[in-house]
Amino acid sequence: MTATATGFRKRFIAGETLVGTFIKTPATHPVEILGNIGFEFVVIDEEHAPWDRVKIDGALLAARASGTAGIVRVAEPSAAKILAVLDDGATGVLVPHVSSAAKAKDIAQACRFRGGRRGFSNTTRAGDFGATGVWPHVEAQDAAVTFIAMIEDPEALDEIDAIVATEGLDGVFIGRGDLTVALGAEAMDAPQIMATCEKIIAAARKVGKPVAMMVANAEDAKRFHAMGATTFIVGSDQGFMRQAGLKAYSEISVVGAKGA
Template sequence: MGFARRLTSANRCLIGTWLKIPALEPIEILADAGFDYIVIDQEHAPLTLEFAYQATVAAQGAGLSVLVRVPDRSGSHLQRLLDSGVDGILVPRVTTVAEATSSVRQMLFSPGGDRGLGTTSRAGRWGGLPRSEYLRFGDEEVLRAVQLEERAAVERAEEILDVPGLNGVFLGMGDLGLSSGLPASDPSIQKLVDFLLSVARSRGIPAGTAVQTPEQAREAADRGYSYVMVSNDTSLLRSAATSAVAGFHGS
């Protein structure tokens, strides 16, 4: 089942985390811990296309859905990642309808988009998947999400979320704070969050975000987010390591 369909059929908020360490062992640990999905972070970690492919195979084999946050809006990675069989894509720093449209079209097959046919790729089960099923899965079950991270972009949410073929949105609170110069707790920022969630809900588009703690994740779920990333593999390792050393020293 593709991630887009998982989101609509789960009846709960799905929990994931960012993958930043270029190794397969963290993936098995995260799967055993019970995460629903991972997000391979090519924007803020030195993760190559080859590693993303290997990580996708390992993660899906362990029962995880796989999203990839691509490095930028250029679209240079989209075709190959989709051919690798990923369950969804997050395109960072989208600010306009034109940028969202360009990104989404590269992830949709013709006539709705410009994605090339690759039935002999892993996404097509090496040519073993019927062409109709390959096309259906790519257009109906792969998550095509844009990240709205600037105040002006969130304010344009109604226009951006009306882009044909867009079926996911991610709110980047960190960069929203930078672009606005305001803390997340500021009433005007919270009003923007409510606005985005309302726009997404009215269009049936799952909204996601990233948080640091399980408590924040539960709050996000209660607020109406459909998927949430909690921390990341490096921070989880750092927290456990710091706690172990502090415990040894009695502090």
């Protein structure tokens, strides 16, 4: 790829501390609210939430409006699915179950024009609906689109060095939940899982690739930052709503109670 990294991708590759969250509710408002708060990115979760292409398209527009990077966790790693969200203006894709170097290569090629096989159209939001010429569109997209692979399968651990070294792969996300279940570990912070995280982070750092982690709180983030992770996903729009709702209800519901 000849284009120089820009925007979110440039910051991600450079190892800046970036904070994002999952968007589970198929609507634009959570994206706008969280983007306006200052989250550097949001992950529109097509894999585990009821998103369709039209709703994803609207959410990506909301991400642009609120100045946050719109990443889509695609439901499947097909070239057609990746092309759809990139044409709609996604900053990048978070791809589940990248369990081999061959799979990582296929996805990287679906994300790139030069050296890849991404289908071309500049009459999309990504191409300013035709306002961007052919080669400027190619250069801009190859510079901006971010491919993050989710490492969450035991078989990926056997190929981790080859996976992280894949050309066109910008970084990895460690799926502790899936790894915990797949490996039969007691909890996501069990010694076996932490050792697995250390192995993945070490492999990524060896080739200069950043690592993203799901964290529960600041202490969790500090722990993984010390290990080498630089990008953090905390909670989700639904999780934030539930936490705020529980707090409000627990505080107000006792107002009329005897002795309150």
